[in-house]
Amino acid sequence: MFVEHFPDDRGQAHTLEAFTAALLLVTGLIFATQATAVTPLSASTSNQHVENQASIAAQDLLATTEESGNLTAALLYYDNGSFVGGGDDGIYAGVPPETHPLHDPLTEAFGERQVAFDIDVYYPADGGNRTTDVEMVDMGSPTDNAATASIRVALYGDDRFGADDQYELAKNGSNEGYFAAPADGTGEVLYTVVEVRITAWQM
Amino acid sequence: MADVSLFRRDGREDADSVEDRAQIILITGLTLAVLFVAVVLLLNTVIYTENLATRGADAGGAEAIEFRDGVTEDLIEIMHREHRNASAGDVGDEFDARVATYARTVADLRARDGVIADVTVTGTKPGTLIFQNETSTGLRNMTNRSGTTPDWTVASDVNQTRDYQLTVDSTRVSNDESGAFAVVTERPGANWSVTLSNDAPDAINVTVSNGTGNGTTNVSKRFPHETGANVTIDLTAGTVDGDRFSQLVWAEGVQNGNDTYDIRYRNGDEAFGTYSFVIDDPDDTASDWSSRPYVADALYRVNVEIRHRTPELTYGEEVRLAPGERDA
Numbered sequence: 001m002f003v004e005h006f007p008d009d010r011g012q013a014h015t016l017e018a019f020t021a022a023l024l025l026v027t028g029l030i031f032a033t034q035a036t037a038v039t040p041l042s043a044s045t046s047n048q049h050v051e052n053q054a055s056i057a058a059q060d061l062l063a064t065t066e067e068s069g070n071l072t073a074a075l076l077y078y079d080n081g082s083f084v085g086g087g088d089d090g091i092y093a094g095v096p097p098e099t100h101p102l103h104d105p106l107t108e109a110f111g112e113r114q115v116a117f118d119i120d121v122y123y124p125a126d127g128g129n130r131t132t133d134v135e136m137v138d139m140g141s142p143t144d145n146a147a148t149a150s151i152r153v154a155l156y157g158d159d160r161f162g163a164d165d166q167y168e169l170a171k172n173g174s175n176e177g178y179f180a181a182p183a184d185g186t187g188e189v190l191y192t193v194v195e196v197r198i199t200a201w202q203m
Numbered sequence: 204m205a206d207v208s209l210f211r212r213d214g215r216e217d218a219d220s221v222e223d224r225a226q227i228i229l230i231t232g233l234t235l236a237v238l239f240v241a242v243v244l245l246l247n248t249v250i251y252t253e254n255l256a257t258r259g260a261d262a263g264g265a266e267a268i269e270f271r272d273g274v275t276e277d278l279i280e281i282m283h284r285e286h287r288n289a290s291a292g293d294v295g296d297e298f299d300a301r302v303a304t305y306a307r308t309v310a311d312l313r314a315r316d317g318v319i320a321d322v323t324v325t326g327t328k329p330g331t332l333i334f335q336n337e338t339s340t341g342l343r344n345m346t347n348r349s350g351t352t353p354d355w356t357v358a359s360d361v362n363q364t365r366d367y368q369l370t371v372d373s374t375r376v377s378n379d380e381s382g383a384f385a386v387v388t389e390r391p392g393a394n395w396s397v398t399l400s401n402d403a404p405d406a407i408n409v410t411v412s413n414g415t416g417n418g419t420t421n422v423s424k425r426f427p428h429e430t431g432a433n434v435t436i437d438l439t440a441g442t443v444d445g446d447r448f449s450q451l452v453w454a455e456g457v458q459n460g461n462d463t464y465d466i467r468y469r470n471g472d473e474a475f476g477t478y479s480f481v482i483d484d485p486d487d488t489a490s491d492w493s494s495r496p497y498v499a500d501a502l503y504r505v506n507v508e509i510r511h512r513t514p515e516l517t518y519g520e521e522v523r524l525a526p527g528e529r530d531a
Contacts, residue, residue, distance in 0.1 A: 017225050021232030028236025032243035048254050122315070124308050131311050152312055154277040154305070156284055184304040189284045189297075193277070193308040195315075 050202050055147035057109045058198040062151040065105055072153055073101035076161035081177040084163045092137045117200040123180035134179045146201035155191040267511040267518035274322055274509055279526045286332045286501045294500040295327050319512040330503030334479035335496040342372055345471035348494050353472040360463045363483045366527025367438035371476035378402045384474035388454040390464035395457045405430045409443055411450050422450040439529045453529040
């Protein structure tokens with residue numbers, strides 16, 4: 001047996017083809033890696049992370065601001081039938097203004113990260129027969145991938161509300177149009193318990 | 204010629220096969236590319252599924268604990284406010300009513316998340332709140348109600364004391380320890396006292412003295428603080444202006460759970476400030492709001508049963524609320 005070597009002028013073509021094939025492979029790989037995270041919202045591991053992060057951020061924000069008292073202060077930053085500094089309907093359309101107790105935490109947690117969020121406050125109405133809600137922040141309708149977190153805050157009769165803390169819940173709550181009515185009687189000691197819910201999603 | 208013809212034939216065939224191979228390489232390249240995409244997508248799906256499957260694998264215990272902690276905090280706040288709001292003799296009933304309202308409201312809110320939650324008071328131990336706050340003209344001294352007796356008994360027949368906060372103006376305490384203001388607890392056979400001295404504007408000396416039949420031991424420590432500031436001493440938590448004082452253990456050797464003791468003030472005219480504490484003896488002194496120190500009906504301790512039920516987890520616990528009891 002012997003191997004015959006014939007003259008061949010297709011070496012260049014072969015090399016080119018090999019390069020093309022290699023290029024195809026690499027392009028395929030690049031495409032594949034990119035395709036798995038087309039957007040942070042397409043179902044993928046990174047989307048999970050985004051959701052988990054938003055959920056944890058919302059939860060931690062509620063926990064820390066409740067501990068520091070800023071959350072209660074935000075609920076009491078309500079005057080003349082609307083949240084102080086809110087829009088025409090008394091709702092903040094984005095991160096609340098700087099005077100708002102939650103301005104700094106919300107800016108840090110969501111505002112700077114391009115995460116949209118809604119904050120709703122649920123409270124008992126009709127003497128506890130019904131639960132209704134008032135919007136504090138409304139940045140639109142959440143996407144399917146939104147994460148929520150909630151916390152309950154007890155409001156007491158001696159808590160002061162208004163733009164300058166000029167009113168007392170038990171004494172002026174109903175006259176001055178505070179959104180929630182006392183849970184029982186005049187609400188002298190325990191005014192009511194509200195639930196603050198944050199819905200956060202990637203824009 | 205055979206060579207030539209062979210060469211020709213082979214040459215032609217070779218040329219054909221080369222063209223075939225080029226196509227094969229192309230097709231293989233494409234196939235591999237698609238394959239890689241498929242593999243990557245598959246792997247991603249596996250990780251995603253795994254992520255989903257492992258998430259929320261716990262039964263939601265953290266949620267239940269969070270609920271318990273929130274309720275505990277809120278009920279302590281309610282208890283605290285009830286002491287100053289309730290009409291005489293009704294503090295227990297009013298607290299129960301308040302907790303019922305709280306429980307109903309919280310249960311409604313929790314129900315929206317598919318949780319059955321319940322809070323009930325299972326037992327209370329009445330007590331007495333004794334406190335002196337700031338007067339309209341500033342801090343009052345630590346003398347008795349009439350303001351004439353510097354050495355007097357604040358409370359007698361006490362079993363337990365909680366949440367004892369004492370705030371004094373550091374610039375107006377006696378400089379000399381021997382004649383300084385002291386909080387004394389004593390029962391036959393044992394006594395314990397805390398003396399506050401050093402009228403420097405930026406420091407206070409706290410001396411804890413522990414006496415039994417075998418003699419008395421004194422531990423003294425100097426606590427610097429901001430100039431001119433009032434100093435808060437938490438006698439039951441054992442802190443001075445927030446700093447831990449490990450020897451400051453409320454009524455050490457005196458409060459043993461069995462024997463009753465008296466709380467007395469010595470040299471009450473040598474200190475100005477406010478104080479507040481709750482004792483477990485409801486009959487000590489009748490509720491009295493006529494002048495400082497005020498005496499009010501209070502709750503020494505409340506037992507609360509907390510239930511939190513989700514489809515995955517039923518959590519129940521009886522919590523004892525007696526904020527500010529000494530450790531141990």
